[in-house]
Amino acid sequence: MPATFGVIDLFAGPGGLGEGFASISDRGREPFDIGISVEKEASAHRTLTLRAFLREHRKQHGRLPEPFIDFHAGRISEPDWSVIDPTSWLVAKTEARALELGKPAAGLAIDETIARLQRKFDETILIGGPPCQAYSLVGRARAKGKVDYVPENDSRHYLFREYIRVLDRLRPAAFVMENVKGMLSSTVESRLVFEMLMEDLSSLGIGRGHFYELRAIRITDGKASLQEVVRPSDFVVRAEDFGVPQRRHRVIIVGIRSDIASGIGSASLKVSSGSRSVSDVIGNLPPLRAGLSRSPDSDHAWRDAVVSSAKQMAESFQNGVMPHLEGQFSELAKTFETMRVPPRSSSTLPRGYGTTNDPLLQWLENAELEAVAQHETRGHMSSDLGRYMFSATFGRLHGYSPKANEFPAEISPDHRNWHSGVFSDRFRVQIADQPSTTVTSHISKDGHYFIHPDAVQCRSLTVREAARLQTFPDDYLFLGNRTEQYVQVGNAVPPFLARQIAQLLHKVIG
CATH class of the missing domain: 3.40.50.150 (Vaccinia Virus protein VP39)
Structure with a gap:
C-alpha cells in the first residue's frame, strides 16, 4: 500500500x-x-x-x-x-x-x-x-x-x-x-x-x-x-x-x-x-460600488461624487494634457449619470457557476454553494474615487498603472512628497489582462495598492476578490473582522x- x-x-x-x-x-x-x-x-x-x-x-x-x-x-x-x-x-x-x-x-x-x-x-x-x-x-x-x-x-x-x-x-x-x-x-x-x-x-x-x-x-x-x-x-x-x-x-x-x-x-x-x-478570476464576480467615508453614504451621494470626478477630469484633459483621455471621462460621466447604481455588496453567483471546464475556476468554484461570500466594499474618500477612476482608465489604455507624475494636478493628493518619488505608485491599479501584483497584508489598510481594473466601479478589491487572486476556493471563509480577513489573505x-x-x-x- x-x-x-x-x-x-x-x-x-x-x-x-x-x-x-x-x-x-x-x-x-x-x-x-x-x-x-x-x-x-x-x-x-x-x-x-x-x-x-x-x-x-x-x-x-x-x-x-x-x-x-x-x-x-x-x-x-x-x-x-x-x-x-x-x-x-x-x-x-x-x-x-x-x-x-x-x-x-x-x-x-x-x-x-x-x-x-x-x-x-x-x-x-x-x-x-x-x-x-x-x-x-x-x-x-x-x-x-x-x-x-x-x-x-x-x-x-x-x-x-x-x-x-x-x-x-x-x-x-x-x-x-x-x-x-x-x-x-x-x-x-x-x-x-x-x-x-x-x-x-x-x-x-x-x-x-x-x-x-x-x-x-x-x-x-x-x-x-x-x-x-x-x-x-x-x-x-x-x-x-x-x-x-x-x-x-x-x-x-x-x-x-x-x-x-x-x-x-x-x-x-x-x-x-x-x-x-486578474479578469480570469474576478471578472465574473458581481460589480459593486465603493462606500463613501468621511461623508454621508448613499447611492445618490456616490453618483454625485463619481459624476463630478469624471467631469472634472474630462475638462482637465481638454487642455491638451493627455487629450486621448478626455473622451474616456466624458463617456464615464454619461455612464454614471444613466446607469443603475451597483450595490455595495452582492452574494449573487456568476452565471454558469460550478460548471466550468477551466481548471483554475474548477479549483475556485464549488457547485454546492448558493452564494458568493465576503464580496463587499469598504468606504473611500470621494476624492480617492476619482483617483481610482483615473488609475483604472489609464491602466486599461496603457497596460500599466500610472505613476505619481502621470496623475493630473486636479486629482493629485495634497502630499508634500507626492512628486518626490516616495509615492510614485501610491495608487496602483490591477491590470485586467495581466496577473496581479503581489497580494500582501497591506491590502488591509486603505486599498490604494489594490484598485479594481473597472473604472466604473472605481474601488479597491473586496476580500473575496483578493482571495481569488490568492487562489483560495470560494468555500474558504475567513473569520474575524474585515481588516483581519484581508491580513489573512495577504499573508x-x-x-x-x-x-x-x-x-x-x-x-x-x-
Missing part, C-alpha cells in the same frame, strides 16, 4: 499551504493528512479551525454541512459547529492549535503530536515558514523607522530556529519551507539570515546518519522538478509560472531525507501553465500553488 504522510504545518496562517497538501487525492485516498497546524493569531486560527472542520466533515459525509451553506450565504450567524458534527469538530480542534511557536506550551504540544504522528503514519512531512515581517524589505524599512529597533533583539529573525528544532525532532521524509524574497538579503549581526538558515539545514543529520538533500523547484518545458541549487536565488518560485493569477515571488526550500531521495532526479510534474489574469501561500508543490513532492517520495 502507498505511504500515508502525517503533516505538521507551522506558522500556518489561515491554512493556504496546508490546503494545497490536504487537497491531494491518489487513487481514492489522501496521501497527506494534517496532524497539527499551528497559528498564534486569533482570527487566523478561527479560520484554520473552521477549514479543518469542513475538511473532516466532507471526508466523512461527502459534502459540506447544510448549516455552513447557510452561514456562507449570510442567511444565518455562525452556528455551533460542535453541535452540528461533534466528531469532526473534535478532529478540527485537535488539528488547529492556537499556539505561539518558541514558547514552552507550543513546544510541548508539538512534541506530543510528533510522537502521535510517528505511531500513526508511515512517514511525516513538515511544512510552513516563519513570519516574514522581519525578513521582508518592507518590514525592514518600517523597522528602521523605530528609534529603539535592534534587529538582533527581534525574535522574528530567529523563529526559523524553532522550525529547525521541530525538523530535527521529527526527522520527516521531506519538508517545505516558504518565505519572502527579502529573506535572501536580510542580515542580523552582520550575517545573512539565509546563510544561517542554510548552515542549520545542512547540519541536520550530522552524526545521526541521514541528512537532507536541499532542492529548488524549477520549471523546464512546462514541467516542474526538484533541482540542485547553484545560487540562493534558485530557491525563488514565481507563482504565475504555476497558473496563479498573481506575480508572487517567494523563497521555497524543499528538503528530501537522503535515504529516500533516489527519486528526486526522475520526478516531474506538468504544471498548470499559461499566464492567468497566505496560494493554495493552487501549494497543491502543485504537494503533487510534485508526492511523485518524489510517494
